[in-house]
Amino acid sequence: MANAQETTRILRRLLANGLNQRAERLLARMRPADRGPILSSLSPPEIRTVLDLLDHSQRAASTLRELPPELLPEVTEALPDRRLAQIMAQLELDDLLELFESLPEERQPLVRTLLPEPQQRDLEKASVHPPDSAGRAMTTNFVALHEDQSAQQAIEQIRASGADEAVLYLYVVDEKSRLRGVVPIRRLVAASPERRCGELILADPVCVRADTDKEEVAQLVSRYNLLAIPVVDEETRLLGIITGDDAIEMILEEATEDIYHLAGLSDEDRVFSPARHAIRKRLPWMMLNLAAAFTAAWVIGLFERTLEQIVTLAFFMPIVTGMGGGGGIQSLTVITRAIALGELEFSSGLRAAGREMGVAVAIGTVVGLLSGLFAWFWQGNIWLGMALFVTMLATMAVAGVLGAVVPLLLQAMNQDPAVGSGVFVTTLTDIFGFAFFLSLG
């Protein structure tokens, strides 16, 4: 990391001094994936200079591909249409589509006509599929083998094809292009040359439909540890392949979503997206949060009399909130993660919920005892200590149960188990805790 920081500094200095050739050499030596984070530290005009330097379009394309998508609009803005089309022509279809759709609508038709003919067609075909679907993430640049081909013929076909992506699995189709099975390339190479591909296949491969959501694709890839997944239409005709690197990207994307949803963030709210974007995306969740907080405030308001008499009760309210909230989020995290990894069905989920409650009660006892003792010594009031102990124990137990049950219920209702459950669990826990504590008070 220190290295990347150093490289960024050098690159900046070279660019500032117009030492473009040296900057180019520095960039050419890097792996494309290493250029991404370094370029992200530059300003959009600097990035454009870099893309101009990488005059080899292939190299510029692979660099552009590694930029965070939220930086694309600013970077492509000032690139001339022709140059942009040249770079785009080097991209795989999925990256091409992503870049194309990041362009302002009025610019799209012109850039499209500057692309080579076959890519124009591919682009048109791909944009039929719904956003975030497998159809948009697949490459159509694949080798399909026919079940009646011999192993030798298949190998010759692979040699002749210009397929760029690593061919990991070879998909075998029948005369109507319907997917019959998959042949791992090792198996093909190892087979005696005259064997039919149809005999070499592993039948019933995991596949997805073009309109399958990326989220589901990522789950399948994680569950079956697949390195590539074929995409078919409703008649199981092979349309394309989602390759391993895209599968890994989807898994990372999926993990980001899971982490984001627990914090009430939208997927598109990334570190480089414009601030106004982030504000618009975060406000609704903040409003929900505010409504929840006001409900809690209203509950406390019901106990105005009690609070007037024993104002010290107010000191302990953040303890009840903090511990209940923390405990609830822990249970929630354990359960939502297990759901995301496909480790949990509803029946084993109930067992897990029971376990979370047990854990919460045990922790609540320890933490409650400590808080109670502390409160007793601090305020010299044993009743206050006991009230705090009972409240903590009860609140932690409620937090544990809610943290486990809420995501399971959301999942059973086919909802995302993470969205909104954080606010819901902590608010309910808080309200319960306040009401319980102040009633005891």
Added chain:
Amino acid sequence: MANAQETTRILRRLLANGLNQRAERLLARMRPADRGPILSSLSPPEIRTVLDLLDHSQRAASTLRELPPELLPEVTEALPDRRLAQIMAQLELDDLLELFESLPEERQPLVRTLLPEPQQRDLEKASVHPPDSAGRAMTTNFVALHEDQSAQQAIEQIRASGADEAVLYLYVVDEKSRLRGVVPIRRLVAASPERRCGELILADPVCVRADTDKEEVAQLVSRYNLLAIPVVDEETRLLGIITGDDAIEMILEEATEDIYHLAGLSDEDRVFSPARHAIRKRLPWMMLNLAAAFTAAWVIGLFERTLEQIVTLAFFMPIVTGMGGGGGIQSLTVITRAIALGELEFSSGLRAAGREMGVAVAIGTVVGLLSGLFAWFWQGNIWLGMALFVTMLATMAVAGVLGAVVPLLLQAMNQDPAVGSGVFVTTLTDIFGFAFFLSLG
């Protein structure tokens, strides 16, 4: 998912009624990865019956491999040593090692002697590497090509080898077994038969040392979208390969860690691990949380006089906490995730921190205005409303900055940016919020 629940129910009924043959057929039809979640819903004795049914050791092994690791001890406990060794003999080295180490120490020597000779040696060699290192996750069952071999010879070698794992990339070594480069298998197949492997290689492949931490391996795999990664010793001699499915597992593991650390959970606290385990792991973080909460309580205590006079101030404390905490966690999540994905260097991090503060101020203004107005109308006190407005604005800004800066600082100090930063940010925000609000009050 509904399907899996149904299958579990049927399986249970078959097992309960001793209809073992039908249960076996049901299981044999499933993919190994689908057996995992279904078996997790069964009790350990039921799981053992299932493993006995799968009398084909290969099938039992692939099923065992899909079980969550925390269920292993209970399941293997009652399997006879000989049967266990038979099943283990079918596992890849990394899975073998994991299972072996889950056995009680007194059982390990006996089971080891029951394993076939070569696996005993492999096991011994692998256990040299530190826990969670690349050396323990690699397979040693790979094909290494020599740089002077012809493409034709290489293909024949692959044919002759018994390598089970899909061979995606072929690694080429020199006469001293030092890694020279990688040949994608397509390139090998496509090459004219007499070309030297040394000419076909992509030089300078990304590789890791045997003692590299899995976390770092996962980051490299994510960053470069690798489908396999070679493992070398200090003299760059090829020791093994981490294959694509293990790489995907590491990425998922890594994502779990990131999610867990934000909630203060330990990696080993999984949904099926024993409750006492979870309690022991969660207590320290809860203690930290408690200390933080008591600090907040103490700060409120400083304002006892103020609270006695205006008890309504206490109503609004959960609003300050809830909103500040929520905002802080959002900034924290965006920044830690960007760090985890390698999108952020320290310099671009400072820019991102500025952005988070801007977003926080904007949201704080809106949310603060709303809360202030609401408080004014509810309590009929314009000063209270204004105090709340200013407090919310200031607290949200502080939360945004802390949420962004704390993980960046931890990262710069080579610490995990997620561990502990959640408690730290929310507590500091709370304390600031209370102190500010009550001072104004």
